[in-house]
Amino acid sequence: MRTGGCVGSIVEELEGTLGQGKxxxxEVTLARYALDQGPVLDYQLPAAVVFAESTADVQSAVRSCAGMGVALVARGAGTGVSGxxxxxRNCVILSLERMDRILDLNPDDETAVVQPGVVNAVLNEAATIHGLMxxxxxxxxxTSTIGGNVATNAGGLRCAKYGVTRDSVLAxxxxxxxxxxxxxGHQTFKGVAGYDLTGLFVGSEGTLGIVVGVTVRLKYLPRDIHTIAAFYPDFRLAAAGVLAVGRARVQPAIMELLDGGTLAQLDSIHGSDLSSRGRAxxxxxxxxxxxxxxxxxVRRVLADGGAVVTMEASAEAEHLVDLRRHSRGVEVDDEYRVGEDVAVPRSRLVDYVAALEGMAAxxxxxxxxxxxAGDGNLHPTFWVDRLDDAVDKAAMERLNLALxxxxxxxxxxxxxxxxxxGIGQYKLRWLGLEQPEPVRELQRRIKDLFxxxxxxxxxKAI
Structure with a gap:
C-alpha cells in the first residue's frame, strides 16, 4: 500500500469539490461508518465519510484521494461480515447509499439498470409488478445493496437454482x-467480446474500481412455490438428505440446512417450536x-431417508423461510464469536458436518x-463465552484453533x-492456504494495473 496524505487537507479538498452535506x-458518523459487521482486527476511524449522490461525486472523491495519496473504502449498507x-487508517469512507435509484427496468428485455445503493428488496418490489424478480x-x-452484492459476489437462499450475483450481472x-x-459488459444475455472485465470486477471488493451502475438480468417470478420442512434426528442425516434430492434429479430453488443449535436459538428469539420437531x-x-x-x-425421497416431512401451508412456509433468513442470530461477529463461510463439494457435506462437530468437541x-446446502456453502459459527471484565486467553486460543x-x-x-x-480483512490469513503464490502474484499485478x-x-481481498 502506497498511501498517505494529510487528514486536514483531504477533508478541505473534499468539502471544496463536493459541497455542503456530502x-x-x-465523530458519531465516523464511528458508525468505520466498520461493517465483520470481526475487527484493527479498529481505525476514517478521516471523513463522503456521501456520494451521483457518479460525478464518486469521480470527484476518487480524484481528490488519488491526488493526495489517501486511501478510499467504498461502502454500501455495511452488511458484510468479512471486514x-x-x-x-486515515482513509476516506465513500458511502454509496444515497445512489439508490432504479434507472431503468425493461420487462421485455428482462433487465434492470440500477445505482449501487439500491436495496435488493426494493429492486424486487419493482420487478414483481412485471412478473419478474x-x-x-x-x-x-x-437492507443489503446491489453494489455490496457485486463487491462480494453475494449468494443467498435461491442460489441453488439461480446462481450467485455474478450470474445475474450483465454490465x-x-x-x-x-x-x-x-x-x-453488454445489455444482452450473451456476449463474449474481449476479456470478461465485468466478471473480474464482481467479487473484487472495491479493490479495482468503484461500481456506480449495475445492469442485471431478471428472472421470471415463479407462479407456484412449495416449501417442504424435513425434520431429522441429527444433522448428518439431514446433510445426507441433500444428496438424496440431488440423486432424484430434482432442482429446488432453495435447500437450507439448520442444525439443532440454530433451531434452539430461533425458538428463543422468535417463539417458534422448531426444536421440539427435530434436531436438524x-x-x-x-x-x-x-x-x-x-x-x-422431494417429500418421498426425504421421508425414505428417515425425515419427518411436512408440506407446510403457505403462511407457515413463508415463516420458515423468514426464520432461516434470520438464522445468523442477533449477534454481530467479534473476537468471541465468528461466523464462517466455507464451501465444499456437495458429496462431502456429510463428511464436513462430522468434522465440524468433532473439532468443536x-x-x-x-x-x-x-x-x-444446495451448493455446499456452509456457515458454521464458533463461539466461546465472553467474560465480563477480562479476555479469556485460553478460550480465545481454543476458538482460533477451531477456526x-x-x-x-x-x-x-x-x-x-x-x-x-468475500475475503475482506478477516480471511486474509487463510488465503495463502487456498491459492498458491504464483496465483496471488498474478492478482497483485492486476491490482497494480487498475x-x-x-x-x-x-x-483487503488479495
Missing part, C-alpha cells in the same frame, strides 16, 4: 482509481409450473451451523475458504 467528520468495508437472495436482502459502470469512468431441519423450496410435482418427489467451543481446523478441513475436501462473503497508487480499499 462530507462528514462528525471488507472496515476503515483503514432479481434472483440473488442474500439473507440480508431487506457495470465503474469509476477507476484515476477518476475515469468505464462501461463493461432441511428446508426445501421448489418453484415454477412444476413445483408441486417436484415437491412430491475437541477444542471445547460452541458450534451452530446453517448452510446453503483454523475448519478451514483446513474444507480445503482438504476440495472446498474453498469463502463461498459468498490501482497503481494502491488507494482503493487497501489491505
Amino acid at each position: 462530507v462528514s467528520t462528525d 471488507g468495508a472496515h476503515a483503514s 432479481y434472483a440473488p437472495d442474500p439473507a440480508s436482502f431487506r 457495470l459502470d465503474v469509476v477507476l482509481a484515476d477518476g475515469s469512468l468505464i462501461h463493461t 431441519l432441511l428446508l426445501v423450496q421448489t418453484d415454477g409450473f412444476g413445483a408441486a410435482a417436484e415437491a412430491d418427489v 475437541a477444542h471445547v467451543v460452541n458450534l451452530k451451523v446453517v448452510a446453503h 483454523d481446523a475448519s478451514i483446513d478441513a474444507a480445503l482438504e475436501m476440495g472446498g474453498t475458504i469463502t463461498g459468498e462473503h 490501482d497503481p497508487a494502491g488507494i482503493l480499499n487497501p489491505g
Whole structure:
C-alpha cells in the first residue's frame, strides 16, 4: 500500500469539490461508518465519510484521494461480515447509499439498470409488478445493496437454482482509481467480446474500481412455490438428505440446512417450536409450473431417508423461510464469536458436518451451523463465552484453533475458504492456504494495473 496524505487537507479538498452535506467528520458518523459487521482486527476511524449522490461525486472523491495519496473504502449498507468495508487508517469512507435509484427496468428485455445503493428488496418490489424478480437472495436482502452484492459476489437462499450475483450481472459502470469512468459488459444475455472485465470486477471488493451502475438480468417470478420442512434426528442425516434430492434429479430453488443449535436459538428469539420437531431441519423450496410435482418427489425421497416431512401451508412456509433468513442470530461477529463461510463439494457435506462437530468437541467451543446446502456453502459459527471484565486467553486460543481446523478441513475436501462473503480483512490469513503464490502474484499485478497508487480499499481481498 502506497498511501498517505494529510487528514486536514483531504477533508478541505473534499468539502471544496463536493459541497455542503456530502462530507462528514462528525465523530458519531465516523464511528458508525468505520466498520461493517465483520470481526475487527484493527479498529481505525476514517478521516471523513463522503456521501456520494451521483457518479460525478464518486469521480470527484476518487480524484481528490488519488491526488493526495489517501486511501478510499467504498461502502454500501455495511452488511458484510468479512471486514471488507472496515476503515483503514486515515482513509476516506465513500458511502454509496444515497445512489439508490432504479434507472431503468425493461420487462421485455428482462433487465434492470440500477445505482449501487439500491436495496435488493426494493429492486424486487419493482420487478414483481412485471412478473419478474432479481434472483440473488442474500439473507440480508431487506437492507443489503446491489453494489455490496457485486463487491462480494453475494449468494443467498435461491442460489441453488439461480446462481450467485455474478450470474445475474450483465454490465457495470465503474469509476477507476484515476477518476475515469468505464462501461463493461453488454445489455444482452450473451456476449463474449474481449476479456470478461465485468466478471473480474464482481467479487473484487472495491479493490479495482468503484461500481456506480449495475445492469442485471431478471428472472421470471415463479407462479407456484412449495416449501417442504424435513425434520431429522441429527444433522448428518439431514446433510445426507441433500444428496438424496440431488440423486432424484430434482432442482429446488432453495435447500437450507439448520442444525439443532440454530433451531434452539430461533425458538428463543422468535417463539417458534422448531426444536421440539427435530434436531436438524432441511428446508426445501421448489418453484415454477412444476413445483408441486417436484415437491412430491422431494417429500418421498426425504421421508425414505428417515425425515419427518411436512408440506407446510403457505403462511407457515413463508415463516420458515423468514426464520432461516434470520438464522445468523442477533449477534454481530467479534473476537468471541465468528461466523464462517466455507464451501465444499456437495458429496462431502456429510463428511464436513462430522468434522465440524468433532473439532468443536475437541477444542471445547460452541458450534451452530446453517448452510446453503444446495451448493455446499456452509456457515458454521464458533463461539466461546465472553467474560465480563477480562479476555479469556485460553478460550480465545481454543476458538482460533477451531477456526483454523475448519478451514483446513474444507480445503482438504476440495472446498474453498469463502463461498459468498468475500475475503475482506478477516480471511486474509487463510488465503495463502487456498491459492498458491504464483496465483496471488498474478492478482497483485492486476491490482497494480487498475490501482497503481494502491488507494482503493487497501489491505483487503488479495
